[in-house]
Amino acid sequence: MTIIHNLGFPRIGAGRELKFALESYWKGESSRAALETQGAVLRQRHWQQQAGLDLVPVGDFSFYDQVLDMSFTLGHLPERVRGFHGDALDNYFRVARGRSAASTDEHHGCCGGVAAGEMTKWFDTNYHYIVPEFDAGTVFALDASRLLGQLAEARREGVKAKPVIIGPVTYLALGKTRDDSDKLALLPALLDVYAQLLETLAAQGVEWVQVDEPLLVTELDQDWQHAFNFAYHQLKACRVKLLVASYFGPLQENRYLAANLPVAGLHVDATHGQEDILSLLNLLPDHKVLSLGVINGRNIWKTDLNAVLDWLEPVAARLGGQLWLAPSCSLLHVPVDLEGEQKLDADIRSWLAFALQKLDELQVLAEALRGGRTAVREALAANAAALAARRASPRVTNPAVQAAVAAIDAGLGARRSSHGVRSAAQAALLQLPAYPTTTIGSFPQTAEIRQARSAFRAGTLAHADYNAAMRAEIARSVREQEALGLDVLVHGEAERNDMVEYFGEQLEGYAFSQSGWVQSYGSRCVKPPILFGDISRPRAMTVEWIAYAQSLTAKPMKGMLTGPVTILNWSFVRDDQPRALSCRQLALAIRAEVLDLERAGVRVIQIDEAALREGLPLRRSEWKACLDWAVDAFRIAANGVRDETQIHTHMCYAEFNDIIAAIAAMDADVITIETSRSNMELLDAFDDFKYPNEIGPGVYDIHSPNIPSQEQIVGLMRKAAERIPAGRLWVNPDCGLKTRQWAEVLPALGNMVAAARTLRAGLAA
């Protein structure tokens, strides 16, 4: 009998219940008990929704982040929060979010400032985790309370529980060392705690534990390969069965390593072609369970169930009871339920599956394996009909778009002149001072803005009134920026729900959900739009807003767009054509918008490519091919403008060293990047030879409520000027300000402008 199971369930709740409970608790508007209760309600609901499975994940729920949960389970807290006497959950949030010295708006706001843990992307997803911090003195001490609590709760509910933890090797790889010490030297001590944890679970009568090791789909050097063998040999004596779970890609050359780890089971992502799986079968020891992730946990399309069965049936015959089935990865990365989507076009809706629908698909596959396809004839026929309708739908194809893409030639992506020529023309037109100041685009998305948009969507606020409210916000942003003395202004993005969804809503070929929320970090969610067909731009998307903003000021107003690569990476994309092709279609649509902005008199245009680096494949050997088309797409979008139009781009979080040549090839006139937390060290990548254009290294961390002082900013920019000639430097924050409050933004930017003036005075002297 084929066992079916799930690796993880979205925890934010179909109605984002967890988000609202967290934010209310953080504001001090509700009690810890209320938050705990909401957590329990969600866990219970999600377990019930998975009750048809043979094994259900437990421990996948998290109040903020599963990696931070693991750090607490391992007793591995950053030095700065150890010895905190308050409540453990509050200490957990101190690491997750930081705490300003003067915080009064939250529980126990008494204990001085604490810097938040660094956040970074979870593999190639748009989910962010809190980075474990290691140094040579790191020690671990088991705290199994969270897992044991959730296990006991699950048992009370009659759940067939399979605890889920992050594996030791992946955990170590995800962390950063603050000194120069070798992380792998910590492995033996770490494994002691993992062994204790597994013994603790065994003592509770747990049979299987899922140990997530997505690191197995990345390129591993010998030391890390050895770490896998060492770790699982150490844990072999534990009395629980381990299911080592790899996901987010095929195992490829790590197949042999993974197949031969001394554990009871292996889960693999089986959505990347059968070749990886079929060769794994020959390597797998007879006693081992093979869990195949046959349902894609990263997209929202219905699975082609007949196509899966075609190759799965012989595999099942061979493996018998050793075969398990599951989604490819945790369902954290897809929305909960399609049922709630009443406004989605009926055709498109019939092509989709969210988390609950994916679990239904798993049931159908299992029944087909158990009782033959006839046992689920109707479900299979309905699935086949939906897929056939999608393939045949005229709404998916647009011949004019395909012709335009076919006509793209190399000239389309090239500026008319070199950066040297352009920068002289731009300087003459823009008349900017040295160390020009700007921001990254968004200003605070206040509750009033969100409520106005919500009312507009609900039909209780008229279109004209909504527009007027957004214009008033834009006017306020412009006024504040003029008062601050910034040099290149932005309109503030008030009218945008999200920098990707906003464009998805206006492009043909995109569908969007009402409540298809996916967690991005902590309580923050995104609603990735659904790219289903050829992309075109029926009308200008931003010109009216930007032209209005420009009309309010004599200073240059930056047109603000999201680039094709980032739109692609933060959407649910087509699975019926290569990503590169979808990206070229997006590039043509953005190019048209760029040219419309230029025609409307906009002199500076920013095209955000926040996701250029993080969207790269997990294996470096595949980077070049991907970078080639990604850079090409940006160039097509950006480079049709005249010499005197200044193109900016922005990237966050990225480590730039490895891709600096590609960034240079984009040929933006100015790039703004996140650097403040790395103390400008990231700028080493941008030395003279490698990067000839202008750079705005971020001077303060926008994720923290802390307000940078003028001295700090001057200090950081002086460091920057040691690496980059002052004439090519801009002064700006790390990223957009949408999650901050005006009360934080105004003093921070005030200090930033004052710092720029000090720096200019230094040049004159």
Ligand SMILES: Nc1nc2c(c(=O)[nH]1)N[C@@H](CNc1ccc(C(=O)N[C@@H](CCC(=O)N[C@@H](CCC(=O)N[C@@H](CCC(=O)O)C(=O)O)C(=O)O)C(=O)O)cc1)CN2
């Ligand atoms: N797609 C994407 N990925 C990204 C980023 C990004 O900006 N976009 N940035 C990084 C991650 N940073 C992020 C920063 C902030 C938020 C964020 O603020 N998300 C909002 C939702 C944004 C949104 O779509 N808002 C909508 C809907 C808002 C809403 O919930 N409205 C309420 C009513 C208003 C209220 O009471 O809040 C309702 O409709 O019920 C809007 O403005 O229209 C949230 O979780 O709260 C997300 C990611 C990396 N990945």
Ligand SMILES: [Zn+2]
């Ligand atoms: Zn950013």
